[in-house]
Amino acid sequence: xxxxxxxxxxxxxxxxxxxxxxxxxxxxxxxxxxxxxxxxxxxxxxxxxxxxxxxxxxxxxxxxxxxxxxxxxxxxxxxxxxxxxxxxxxxxxxxxxxxxxxxxxxxxxxxxxxxxxxxxxxxxxxxxxxxxxxxxxxxxxxxxxxxxxxxxxxxxxxxxxxxxxxxxxxxxxxxxxxxxxxxxxxxxxxxxxx
Amino acid sequence: xxxxxxxxxxxxxxxxxxxxxxxxxxxxxxxxxxxxxxxxxxxxxxxxxxxxxxxxxxxxxxxxxxxxxxxxxxxxxxxxxxxxxxxxxxxxxxxxxxxxxxxxxxxxxxxxxxxxxxxxxxxxxxxxxxxxxxxxxxxxxxxxxxxxxxxxxxxxxxxxxxxxxxxxxxxxxxxxxxxxxxxxxxxxxxxxxxxxxxxxxxxxxxxxxxxxxxxxxxxxxxxxxxxxxxxxxxxxxxxxxx
Numbered sequence: 001x002x003x004x005x006x007x008x009x010x011x012x013x014x015x016x017x018x019x020x021x022x023x024x025x026x027x028x029x030x031x032x033x034x035x036x037x038x039x040x041x042x043x044x045x046x047x048x049x050x051x052x053x054x055x056x057x058x059x060x061x062x063x064x065x066x067x068x069x070x071x072x073x074x075x076x077x078x079x080x081x082x083x084x085x086x087x088x089x090x091x092x093x094x095x096x097x098x099x100x101x102x103x104x105x106x107x108x109x110x111x112x113x114x115x116x117x118x119x120x121x122x123x124x125x126x127x128x129x130x131x132x133x134x135x136x137x138x139x140x141x142x143x144x145x146x147x148x149x150x151x152x153x154x155x156x157x158x159x160x161x162x163x164x165x166x167x168x169x170x171x172x173x174x175x176x177x178x179x180x181x182x183x184x185x186x187x188x189x190x191x192x193x194x
Numbered sequence: 195x196x197x198x199x200x201x202x203x204x205x206x207x208x209x210x211x212x213x214x215x216x217x218x219x220x221x222x223x224x225x226x227x228x229x230x231x232x233x234x235x236x237x238x239x240x241x242x243x244x245x246x247x248x249x250x251x252x253x254x255x256x257x258x259x260x261x262x263x264x265x266x267x268x269x270x271x272x273x274x275x276x277x278x279x280x281x282x283x284x285x286x287x288x289x290x291x292x293x294x295x296x297x298x299x300x301x302x303x304x305x306x307x308x309x310x311x312x313x314x315x316x317x318x319x320x321x322x323x324x325x326x327x328x329x330x331x332x333x334x335x336x337x338x339x340x341x342x343x344x345x346x347x348x349x350x351x352x353x354x355x356x357x358x359x360x361x362x363x364x365x366x367x368x369x370x371x372x373x374x375x376x377x378x379x380x381x382x383x384x385x386x387x388x389x390x391x392x393x394x395x396x397x398x399x400x401x402x403x404x405x406x407x408x409x410x411x412x413x414x415x416x417x418x419x420x421x422x423x424x425x426x427x428x429x430x431x432x433x434x435x436x
Contacts, residue, residue, distance in 0.1 A: 038296020038343050041359065042390050047294065048357035058338060060299050073357070077264070077294065079255020084277030088260045088428045101275075117275075118339040122255050132353040136265035136290065138258050 001107045001162050003028050004155045009186040010064070012163075013150040014071065014127045016179035018143030020166035021126040022080045022100040025055060025063050028158040031115055033057045037076045037122040047132060049074040049124065055153070058121070063159055068152035071145045075125040077138065080104065081168045090170045103164035125166070126151055128173065140173045152186070206406045211238075213399035214318075216326035216385040218333060220245050221376045223436070226284065226409045228373040229384075231348055233400035236366045237389040238347040239297055239323045242272055242280040245379035248336055250274045254293055254343035260424040264353065266291040266345060269421035271377075271428060278432040279425075280380050282418035284409075285373040288366055290350040295359065297323030297344060298390045306388075307397040320397055326385035334381055347372055349389045361391035368400075375409045375418075377432050 004010045012021055027033035039056040041047050049055075051069045054062045082101035086094040101120065108115045127145040132138055167178050206225065211217045213233070221227055222245075229238055244250035253275040261270055268286040271279045283291075303322040304310075310319045324341070331340055348366035351359050386402045388394070412419050412429060419429050 032338055036296070038294075038390075039299075041294065042296055042302075045359055045391075046357040047353055047359060058341065060301055077255060077258060079253065079259065082256070082275065082277070084275065084431070085253075085256045085260065085273070086277075087431060088256070088273065088277045088424050092427055092430065117249055120275075122343050131355075132264040132294075132357075134352055134354060136263060136352065138262050138264045140259075 001111055001160065004159045004161055004185050006155050006158050008155050009067070010153045010155065010161060011150055011184050011186055012126055013148065013182040014145045015147060015182055017147040017149070018127065018145050018174050019179045019181055020128040020168070020174060021181055022123050022164040022166050023126055024104070024121070024123045024162040026119070026160040026162070027057065027063070028160045031113065031119060031160060033059050033061070034119065034121055035063060035124065041076055047076055049076060062156045064153040064155050066151060067154050068150070071127050071149040071151060073129060073144055074151065075128040075130040077132070078125050078128060078130040078140070079122050080164065081166065086170065094170060097169060098167035100164035100166050103167070104162060107162055140171060143173060203407045203409070206408060208406065209404045211384060211386045211402050211404065213386050213401045214321060216321070216330055216383070218330040218381065218383045220379060221382050221406065222379050223376055224409055224411065226373050226375045226407045227382065228371050228405040228407070229347055230371040230403040230405065231288070231366050231368055231400055232402060233368050234366065235364060236348040236400035236402060237387065237392070238402050239327070239385040239387060240345045240347055241327060241342065241383040243334070243336070243340070243381040244274060244280070245381055248334060248340065248381060250276045250278070251340065251342055252280055252345070258293060260428065261422060264294060265350070266293055269417050271418050271425055272345070273428060277428065278435055279377045279428045281374040281376045282412065283372060284375045284417060285371070288348055288370040288372055290365065291372060292346040292349040292351045292389070293343070295346060295349070295351055295390050297327060298388060299324040302390060306395060321387065323385050323387050323390070326387060327383055330383040346389055351391060359391065361389060361393070363393070375412070377412070377429070378436070
């Protein structure tokens with residue numbers, strides 16, 4: 001969890017390929033304003049994120065813009081894995097495994113700004129391929145990312161970033177093998193002159 | 195699509211939501227809510243929260259992932275974020291309900307239909323989906339932190355290979371219905387308003403009739419329980435909780 005200032009660029013690198021990076025964004029000054037999958041896909045008319053996508057908040061305001069993307073497609077619908085959804089999706093005895101929602105909750109508890117599970121809307125899965133078929137099906141398809149691919153987002157407001165590098169061990173989309181990512185902020189292009 | 199066979203019991207009560215207005219209430223485990231479209235092209239935005247602990251709420255992603263679907267119809271269930279089932283779609287004569295597209299907001303309503311003010315329009319003032327849900331949430335001590343992705347009943351949105359979304363105009367017809375069976379005591383929020391991808395420029399949202407009946411518990415061969423192994427486990431989680 002960390003803050004990216006307006007004008008700074010957040011780069012996320014998929015170091016080994018096809019790693020799901022579960023990510024949420026909040027207005028750093030008012031965390032009740034956060035990334036909204038629904039506002040974002042409504043405005044751009046499509047469900048995948050790539051270069052040019054503007055991430056909108058639940059209040060309809062631009063938060064970040066994807067300015068570079070060497071993967072080509074990022075998921076807005078799959079959400080975060082959780083102990084509870086693992087029991088439904090895989091087996092009742094899969095409850096006791098690491099999950100993104102648990103990681104989110106621990107980060108929010110440590111952050112100590114009064115945030116809680118109430119503040120967990122549907123997240124982005126960077127580098128994850130979750131196609132919707134014309135018949136209305138939803139698949140977790142083989143990834144289209146690869147080692148070294150990255151996405152860069154320019155912050156359009158001061159943004160609190162919450163990331164869980166997905167620890168899911170039950171899904172073939174990451175070859176059952178969660179791998180590291182690199183996260184960095186670059187530049188400070190508009191802050192000084194703004 | 196034909197309705198799944200199920201036991202029809204006498205009405206407990208019925209009510210209407212005029213087009214453009216919103217409603218909320220508590221529906222207990224063991225009742226059904228049938229939504230009946232009163233005109234073509236209806237759209238009913240819906241959100242569900244556990245009555246016992248509203249922090250447990252409908253979760254779009256978990257609903258889609260568990261059932262490998264991007265639309266809801268007979269056999270589908272609405273999952274909470276806790277791996278449990280808030281309600282099940284036990285019958286549906288419309289065939290496709292949109293879980294992806296979210297709500298209209300004040301800006302999108304004004305841009306499409308023109309700005310309205312109570313001062314001139316009185317009760318005909320256009321209310322957006324987001325405003326409608328915030329009002330109803332407030333009645334339970336909830337607020338925008340609790341406003342998660344909703345379902346749009348009666349709306350069909352298809353996605354092509356590039357990810358582009360297209361709403362199918364004319365999908366819902368007057369008289370079509372969808373019936374939900376509640377598996378937990380649930381706070382239900384509804385808004386009969388335009389779908390966010392509706393490209394029409396005339397504001398004339400359809401109303402909807404609510405019919406509430408008692409329902410027998412889901413049987414071993416229940417259409418929702420047997421849809422997929424995931425749903426069988428979802429029912430086990432729900433029944434353990436209760």
